Amino acid sequence: MSHDHDHEHTEPPGELELRVKALESLLVEKGLVNPQTLNTIIETYEHRVGPRNGAQVVARAWSDDEFRTALLEDGAATVATLGFTGRQGEHLTVVENTPAVHNLVVCTLCSCYPWTLLGLPPVWYKSAPYRARAVSEPRSVLAEFGTRLADDTEIRVWDSTSEMRYLVLPMRPEGTAGWSLEDLQQLVTRNSMIGVEQIATPDQRAAERAP
Amino acid sequence: MSKPTPIANDLEEPVFTEPWQAQAFALALALQQEGLIAPGEWTEALAAAIKRAQAKGDPDLGDSYYEHWLCALEELVRLKEISDSEEMAQRVEAWRRSYLATPHGSPVELIADDS
Numbered sequence: 001m002s003h004d005h006d007h008e009h010t011e012p013p014g015e016l017e018l019r020v021k022a023l024e025s026l027l028v029e030k031g032l033v034n035p036q037t038l039n040t041i042i043e044t045y046e047h048r049v050g051p052r053n054g055a056q057v058v059a060r061a062w063s064d065d066e067f068r069t070a071l072l073e074d075g076a077a078t079v080a081t082l083g084f085t086g087r088q089g090e091h092l093t094v095v096e097n098t099p100a101v102h103n104l105v106v107c108t109l110c111s112c113y114p115w116t117l118l119g120l121p122p123v124w125y126k127s128a129p130y131r132a133r134a135v136s137e138p139r140s141v142l143a144e145f146g147t148r149l150a151d152d153t154e155i156r157v158w159d160s161t162s163e164m165r166y167l168v169l170p171m172r173p174e175g176t177a178g179w180s181l182e183d184l185q186q187l188v189t190r191n192s193m194i195g196v197e198q199i200a201t202p203d204q205r206a207a208e209r210a211p
Numbered sequence: 212m213s214k215p216t217p218i219a220n221d222l223e224e225p226v227f228t229e230p231w232q233a234q235a236f237a238l239a240l241a242l243q244q245e246g247l248i249a250p251g252e253w254t255e256a257l258a259a260a261i262k263r264a265q266a267k268g269d270p271d272l273g274d275s276y277y278e279h280w281l282c283a284l285e286e287l288v289r290l291k292e293i294s295d296s297e298e299m300a301q302r303v304e305a306w307r308r309s310y311l312a313t314p315h316g317s318p319v320e321l322i323a324d325d326s
Contacts, residue, residue: 010319012310015303017231019281022302024238025321026294033241041237046226090250109258111276120226120236127273128265129216162254 050119053084054167055188057117059181061094062172072096075167084116086165092117095158096169097195102149104142104157104195105166106134112160114167118190125194135159145196168195175202216272232277239284248287256283256290 012018027033057079061068071078075092079085086092092114095103107113108131113121124130133141138155142148149155158166170192176184187205191197200208227233242248260283265271271279288294309322 008314010310010313010315010317012307013231016278016281017229018303018306019285019299020231020234020238021306022299023281023284023288023294024234025306026298026302027238027242027288030293032245032247032293033238037241037244038234038237041240042233045236046233110254110261111257112254123273123276125273126276128261128271130273133216162250 045115045120049116051117051188051190051193052185053119054114054117054190054193055185056082056181057084057094057167058169058188058193059184061169062184063181068169071169079117086116090162091164092167093158093164094167094169095156095195097171097198099150099153099171101154101156102142102195102198103166103168104134104138104155105160105168106131106157107160108132108135109161112162112165114160114165117167118193122190142196145191147197168193170195170197170199173199173201173204216270227277229277232280235277235281235284239280242284242287247291247293252287253283256287259283260286 013021024033024038028035057071060082061071067078071094075094076086076090078094079092095105097103105113107125111121111126113125130141135157138157139149142155160166170188172184173187176187187199187202189197189199192199227236239248239253243250243253257279260279261271263282264275264279269275285299288299289296305323306319306321310319312322313319
C-alpha cells in the first residue's frame with residue numbers, strides 16, 4: 001500500500017496527539033473549556049510573551065534607581081506598572097546580582113518559571129539534571145554555561161514554586177554608560193535572567209563576533 | 212561519584228516542538244483560568260507525573276516534559292471526576308476511527324461513537 005496514492009483515509013496521528021484530542025473534545029463538550037480560550041492561550045505563549053519582556057524590566061532597572069528599588073521590594077507590583085501581570089497573581093521576587101552575590105533560579109520539583117517575563121522555560125530548565133545539579137553543584141552548572149565566578153562570590157539558589165517565581169536582575173555590563181533603554185534591552189539574555197549567565201560587555205561581544 | 216549529566220544549552224528552540232504540546236499546555240491553563248484547578252494542585256500533579264515517569268526509567272532530560280504535562284492533566288481530570296480512564300480511552304479510539312474514515316486532505320471531525 002502506498003501512502004502517496006491512498007486518499008481513502010487519513011493516517012491517524014501519534015498516541016499522544018490522540019490523547020490530547022480526546023481530552024480536549026471531552027472538556028469542550030462538557031462546557032469546561034472554550035476552544036477560543038485555548039487558541040488565545042497558545043497565541044499568547046507562542047508569540048506575545050518571551051524574554052523580551054524581562055529584558056525591558058532589567059533595562060529599566062539599570063536606568064532608573066527608583067524603579068530598581070521598587071522592583072527589588074515588590075517585584076509583581078512593579079512589573080505590573082509596565083503591563084506585565086501574572087496569570088494568577090503569583091508573587092515575583094527579583095534578586096539582584098552583585099560582585100559579591102550571584103543568583104541562580106531553578107524549580108526542583110517541576111518547572112515553575114516567571115512566564116510573564118520570560119515566556120516558557122527552555123528544555124534544559126525542565127530537565128532532571130538541571131533541577132538537581134543547580135542545587136547540589138551550582139558552580140559547575142554555571143561553568144557549563146561558560147560562567148566563571150570569582151571564588152569568593154556567593155551563589156544563592158532560588159527554588160521556584162507555584163506561589164513564588166524569581167527573576168534575576170543581572171549586573172549591568174561595563175561600557176554601557178549613557179545607553180538608551182532600547183540598546184540596553186538588546187544586551188539582556190534569557191539565560192542571564194535565569195542566572196546561568198552573566199551579561200557580556202560590549203567589548204566581549206565584539207570579540208566573540210570577531211573571526 | 213558518577214559523572215554528572217551535562218545540561219544541554221539550546222538557545223534557540225521553538226516554544227512547542229509539536230502542536231499537541233501547545234494544545235495540552237493550553238488545556239491546563241484554561242482549566243486553571245476557569246478555577247477548576249488551583250495553581251498549587253497543578254504543580255503538585257505535574258511534579259508527581261515527573262516522579263512517576265522517572266521511576267519508570269525516563270531520563271527526564273526535558274524533552275519528555277509535555278508527556279508529563281499530559282499525564283498530569285489526565286490524572287487531575289480523573290481525580291476531579293471530570294472524566295474517567297474508560298471515557299478517555301474510548302474517545303481516543305473514536306478519534307482514531309474518525310481519521311481512518313476521513314478522506315486524505317479533508318478536515319478530520321470527530322465521528323460520534325456508535326454506541
